[in-house]
Amino acid sequence: MPGKQVDLNPVIANILRYGVTISTILIVAGILLTALEDASGSSALTLSQVIRTDYGRPTLDLNVLISGVIHLDGVYVVQLGLLVLLATPVIRVAASILLFLAENDWKYVVITFVVLGILLFSIFIVGPYEAHNGAAGVVQTLRIVNHPE
Amino acid sequence: MITVTDYLISMFFISVAAGLIGSLVGIGGGILVVPILTLVYHVPIPFAIGASIVSVIATSSGSASAYVRDRITNLRVGMFLELATTTGAVIGAVVTLFLFKSGLQWIIFTAFGAVLMFSAYDLLKRKVADTFTNKVPDKISRTLSLTGSYYDSALKTELQYAATRVPAGMSVMFCAGMISGLLGIGSGALKVLGMDTMMKLPFKVSTTTSNFMIGVTAAASTGIFYIGGYVNPILAAPVAVGVVIGSLFGTRVLIRTRPKSLRLLFFVVLLILGLEMIQRGVSIAPLSFLIDFLRVVAT
Numbered sequence: 001m002p003g004k005q006v007d008l009n010p011v012i013a014n015i016l017r018y019g020v021t022i023s024t025i026l027i028v029a030g031i032l033l034t035a036l037e038d039a040s041g042s043s044a045l046t047l048s049q050v051i052r053t054d055y056g057r058p059t060l061d062l063n064v065l066i067s068g069v070i071h072l073d074g075v076y077v078v079q080l081g082l083l084v085l086l087a088t089p090v091i092r093v094a095a096s097i098l099l100f101l102a103e104n105d106w107k108y109v110v111i112t113f114v115v116l117g118i119l120l121f122s123i124f125i126v127g128p129y130e131a132h133n134g135a136a137g138v139v140q141t142l143r144i145v146n147h148p149e
Numbered sequence: 150m151i152t153v154t155d156y157l158i159s160m161f162f163i164s165v166a167a168g169l170i171g172s173l174v175g176i177g178g179g180i181l182v183v184p185i186l187t188l189v190y191h192v193p194i195p196f197a198i199g200a201s202i203v204s205v206i207a208t209s210s211g212s213a214s215a216y217v218r219d220r221i222t223n224l225r226v227g228m229f230l231e232l233a234t235t236t237g238a239v240i241g242a243v244v245t246l247f248l249f250k251s252g253l254q255w256i257i258f259t260a261f262g263a264v265l266m267f268s269a270y271d272l273l274k275r276k277v278a279d280t281f282t283n284k285v286p287d288k289i290s291r292t293l294s295l296t297g298s299y300y301d302s303a304l305k306t307e308l309q310y311a312a313t314r315v316p317a318g319m320s321v322m323f324c325a326g327m328i329s330g331l332l333g334i335g336s337g338a339l340k341v342l343g344m345d346t347m348m349k350l351p352f353k354v355s356t357t358t359s360n361f362m363i364g365v366t367a368a369a370s371t372g373i374f375y376i377g378g379y380v381n382p383i384l385a386a387p388v389a390v391g392v393v394i395g396s397l398f399g400t401r402v403l404i405r406t407r408p409k410s411l412r413l414l415f416f417v418v419l420l421i422l423g424l425e426m427i428q429r430g431v432s433i434a435p436l437s438f439l440i441d442f443l444r445v446v447a448t
Contacts, residue, residue, distance in 0.1 A: 009217050009220055009222075009224070010218065012214075012217050012224065013214040013217040013218045014214070016210040016211070016213055016214040016217070016364070017210075017211075017214040019210060020210045020211045020214075023207070023389075024207070024389075024390055024393060027386050027389055027390050030382070030386060031157055031386050031387065031390070034157065034386075035153075035154050035157060045152065045153045046151060046152050046153070047151040047152070047155070047156045047190060048150075048151070050153060050381065050384070051191075051192060051193065051196070051381075051384075054378070054381065055383065056381055056382045056383050057378050057381065058378060058381075058382065060376065075382050078382035078385075078386045079382050081386075081389075082203055082375065082380060082382060082385060082386075082389070083375075085203060085206050085207055085210075085389065086203075086206065086368060086372065086375055088206065088210050088364070088368075089210065089364045089365040089367070089368035090368055092210075092364075093228075093231075093365060096224070096228060105294070107292075107293065107294075108228060108229075108294075111228055111229055111232060114232060115228060115231045115232060115235055118232075118235040118236060118239060118369060119235060119365070119368055119369055119372060121239070122235075122239050122242070122369045122370070122372035122373050123372035123373075123375075123376060124376075126239060126242075126243060126373045127372050127375065127376025128376055129377075130243075130373055130376070130378075130379075131377045131378050133250075
């Protein structure tokens with residue numbers, strides 16, 4: 001049975017709010033930077049070129065991401081924003097473990113651990129598997145079918 | 150020739166409109182994103198799903214924070230059911246990528262069309278909230294503390310409730326998670342059905358807890374789509390920001406008004422997009438080769 005009641009609502013509400021706010025700011029900044037780069041002419045791309053070349057495909061290399069953000073490359077700023085967005089529910093679940101611990105609700109500590117495990121499994125096991133067994137070849141043919149240019 | 154700037158601007162405004170109308174009629178605007186990206190901008194469907202599912206996390210997390218603060222959302226019910234929704238979402242995402250890689254994307258298009266048609270039907274024939282709320286906890290809901298109470302502002306009383314038929318509810322949640330991962334939508338209506346109709350939780354608790362769960366469910370499949378390389382930042386950016394702004398605007402400005410004409414408009418949009426998606430699915434299905442073949446044989 002749950003022990004003493006700790007109010008976990010405000011903490012979780014704040015994680016969600018800050019996560020979405022920060023990611024939205026980053027994505028908007030990234031869009032503006034991309035639009036500026038686009039306007040300057042050097043990187044004027046069409047949508048079908050983006051799709052065909054998979055331009056801006058999320059990097060899995062943290063160093064590349066960080067240096068891209070430091071150099072104010074729009075695509076990397078958007079990527080960081082998307083990562084923050086993806087991390088928000090994961091952090092929320094992780095925080096719930098601590099909060100259920102504080103309430104001595106062991107059943108829910110275990111349940112929440114399992115949910116966190118499923119999320120991490122998808123990010124660190126299934127995701128890399130799909131990246132490795134990518135549909136690059138299939139996408140290539142699809143692009144040519146959908147975007148004859 | 151659509152340039153990146155054209156896309157960013159046009160898709161941003163389309164996403165704002167989708168989020169706004171979606172929140173006004175009570176269906177997530179995310180359901181419009183995949184049809185628009187695939188049919189209008191010719192984005193390959195897994196990339197459209199990748200862009201859409203990101204906006205689902207943002208919308209859910211953005212609006213859920215308000216209800217969590219109001220203490221209507223039941224965090225335990227949500228966390229427990231997330232066991233089922235996240236498992237379903239992982240399977241759904243893997244299945245959709247498998248179908249795509251196997252050249253069976255017509256199945257994804259057709260399934261999406263069917264869900265759009267069902268949503269259109271649901272919008273018109275929306276059932277009234279199930280008024281029966283279970284108050285007596287059974288064995289499972291007692292063991293798992295799937296009980297609670299909330300202050301109902303309309304009745305001005307504290308309402309007690311307890312979940313019942315938990316296994317049936319879990320099964321519906323698993324399906325909702327799978328559809329979410331498969332098609333890149335929130336599938337909130339199905340989650341509400343699981344809690345409200347199956348588990349006899351109050352409608353208000355069901356809708357807010359469903360919204361709360363959508364973000365974590367979407368995160369399970371987004372992990373796969375993002376790391377797998379299907380969330381293109383340029384494609385996803387205007388969608389993520391646009392749908393959130395639209396839906397926040399919708400809930401803040403015109404809270405709980407569901408004008409009939411707007412619902413009718415949304416019904417027509419869902420119906421047209423549903424038919425288009427099914428048409429696209431059928432047109433690329435091997436079925437058409439078969440029909441062509443038969444036609445040649447016949448003549």
